[in-house]
Amino acid sequence: MNSAIIVAAGKGKRMNKDINKQYIKLMDKEIIYYTISAFDNNTNINEIIVVISKDEEEYFKSNILNKYKFSKNIKIAYGGKERQDSVYNGLKLLSDNSEIVLIHDGARPFISDNIINDVIRETKDKKAVVVGVPVKDTIKIVDENEYVKDTPHRNLLWSVQTPQSFHVNIIKEAYNNAYKDNYYGTDDSMIVERYGYKVKMLFGSYENIKITTGEDLYIGEEILRRR
Numbered sequence: 699m700n701s702a703i704i705v706a707a708g709k710g711k712r713m714n715k716d717i718n719k720q721y722i723k724l725m726d727k728e729i730i731y732y733t734i735s736a737f738d739n740n741t742n743i744n745e746i747i748v749v750i751s752k753d754e755e756e757y758f759k760s761n762i763l764n765k766y767k768f769s770k771n772i773k774i775a776y777g778g779k780e781r782q783d784s785v786y787n788g789l790k791l792l793s794d795n796s797e798i799v800l801i802h803d804g805a806r807p808f809i810s811d812n813i814i815n816d817v818i819r820e821t822k823d824k825k826a827v828v829v830g831v832p833v834k835d836t837i838k839i840v841d842e843n844e845y846v847k848d849t850p851h852r853n854l855l856w857s858v859q860t861p862q863s864f865h866v867n868i869i870k871e872a873y874n875n876a877y878k879d880n881y882y883g884t885d886d887s888m889i890v891e892r893y894g895y896k897v898k899m900l901f902g903s904y905e906n907i908k909i910t911t912g913e914d915l916y917i918g919e920e921i922l923r924r925r
């Protein structure tokens with residue numbers, strides 16, 4: 699059984715709007731509608747858990763769940779302070795027979811069916827899989843005074859996206875260890891890497907952007923227009 703955990707419990711501070719960015723509309727539907735639909739329409743996903751802010755539960759139910767009538771049963775978990783805490787709460791709701799879990803940002807609405815299928819297929823064998831794209835810019839590491847300290851070789855640098863996909867036993871063990879060690883990472887792969895697992899990188903898509911700041915909204919609408 700393949701599960702999806704969609705994390706949508708952030709505050710969207712960098713978007714600087716008075717509404718949680720997942721509920722901003724692109725064209726005529728909310729960002730979170732597109733994200734959930736991608737997994738709801740995928741025939742290899744059997745379970746969907748959406749992690750939302752507890753204080754947005756009524757809003758989510760009336761404006762998303764009850765409005766769009768998704769075909770799969772959508773389980774709800776509550777978010778935590780950090781993205782990792784939200785993921786952890788989602789992991790706790792996984793069905794006992796879930797074997798693979800894809801963890802995906804609610805703010806990445808343009809995930810394609812093909813990438814979801816590729817990730818599931820690759821995870822069966824590689825056990826830990828992420829998607830990303832090679833960086834296009836040269837990346838600099840700067841010091842605390844914002845002077846350039848180092849320039850890693852660009853050919854080794856990828857910008858990682860989601861879904862990040864794992865055998866359930868691996869991600870659960872890694873997360874349990876992270877909380878024992880009070881370790882926090884900015885993505886799920888970091889946690890699995892820390893506990894010694896090799897993570898396979900798959901090419902994602904330059905359209906699989908994370909809606910984070912204002913300009914991502916019009917970029918996102920253009921992506922939708924071209925579909």
Ligand SMILES: Nc1ccn([C@@H]2O[C@H](COP(=O)(O)OP(=O)(O)OP(=O)(O)O)[C@@H](O)[C@H]2O)c(=O)n1
Nearest residue numbers: 705706707708709710711712779780781804805
């Ligand atoms: N405590 C948190 C923080 C983030 N997220 C989710 O993780 C995804 C990626 O996080 P990000 O883009 O940083 O979202 P926010 O944390 O909401 O954005 P900001 O940092 O601008 O506040 C988003 O879909 C967000 O809703 C979450 O579920 N729980």
Ligand SMILES: C[C@](O)(CO)[C@H](O)COP(=O)(O)O
Nearest residue numbers: 781803858859860884885908
């Ligand atoms: C998980 C992620 O989308 C991979 O790029 C990213 O780390 C999320 O970071 P955020 O600060 O929670 O948006």
